[in-house]
Amino acid sequence: DSGVTQTPKHLITATGQRVTLRCSPRSGDLSVYWYQQSLDQGLQFLIQYYNGEERAKGNILERFSAQQFPDLHSELNLSSLELGDSALYFCASSVIAGGAYNEQFFGPGTRLTVL
Amino acid sequence: GDSVTQMEGPVTLSEEAFLTINCTYTATGYPSLFWYVQYPGEGLQLLLKATKADDKGSNKGFEATYRKETTSFHLEKGSVQVSDSAVYFCALFKTGANNLFFGTGTRLTVIP
Numbered sequence: 001d002s003g004v005t006q007t008p009k010h011l012i013t014a015t016g017q018r019v020t021l022r023c024s025p026r027s028g029d030l031s032v033y034w035y036q037q038s039l040d041q042g043l044q045f046l047i048q049y050y051n052g053e054e055r056a057k058g059n060i061l062e063r064f065s066a067q068q069f070p071d072l073h074s075e076l077n078l079s080s081l082e083l084g085d086s087a088l089y090f091c092a093s094s095v096i097a098g099g100a101y102n103e104q105f106f107g108p109g110t111r112l113t114v115l
Numbered sequence: 116g117d118s119v120t121q122m123e124g125p126v127t128l129s130e131e132a133f134l135t136i137n138c139t140y141t142a143t144g145y146p147s148l149f150w151y152v153q154y155p156g157e158g159l160q161l162l163l164k165a166t167k168a169d170d171k172g173s174n175k176g177f178e179a180t181y182r183k184e185t186t187s188f189h190l191e192k193g194s195v196q197v198s199d200s201a202v203y204f205c206a207l208f209k210t211g212a213n214n215l216f217f218g219t220g221t222r223l224t225v226i227p
Binding site for chain 2: 002004033035042043044045048055056058090092103104105106107108109
């Protein structure tokens with residue numbers, strides 16, 4: 001158990017809908033990362049937050065957004081869902097952002113299926 | 116840009132066989148290198164790491180050596196077990212960056 005929790009575990013929805021994925025980082029970790037794992041794109045970095053502020057963006061679509069709240073949990077919002085958004089979404093956390101070495105601890109993931 | 120190239124899978128081995136999963140990277144500077152493992156139905160777990168050239172990371176019988184001259188970080192294990200069946204990801208992290216770059220993953224199946 002990494003200490004990172006994600007809810008829900010599974011999510012099934014229809015095209016055009018909007019969903020919210022939730023992540024609670026390990027106790028003491030200030031940085032949260034979101035990754036998408038799909039069959040065709042592999043494991044891709046989406047976005048990072050550090051202590052409530054957006055720190056870096058990766059291959060995140062404009063239909064997707066995220067935020068980190070004062071209690072450090074984070075939510076990833078996916079809207080106007082398409083079939084191709086079906087994937088496993090991972091959250092990871094680390095103590096700091098950047099630096100010389102940054103060990104990230106991953107949650108169990110949320111499996112999103114868009115029908 | 117920075118990238119990680121992993122050996123294509125899937126890989127199927129008999130129990131007690133020798134395992135090698137190749138990983139090469141492209142990056143400027145001196146990245147840290149990692150192997151993560153994903154067991155069925157679970158998230159990624161850090162398996163081992165190396166933060167500078169010639170470092171050897173090791174854990175649970177797995178080893179990988181950071182070779183700057185060949186830009187490689189191949190994963191090896193002398194005798195695999197059925198419980199090692201999982202997907203293995205090679206990844207790099209650059210100082211000052213904000214995220215890990217992952218390879219495509221290699222699925223390993225170990226049969227009794």
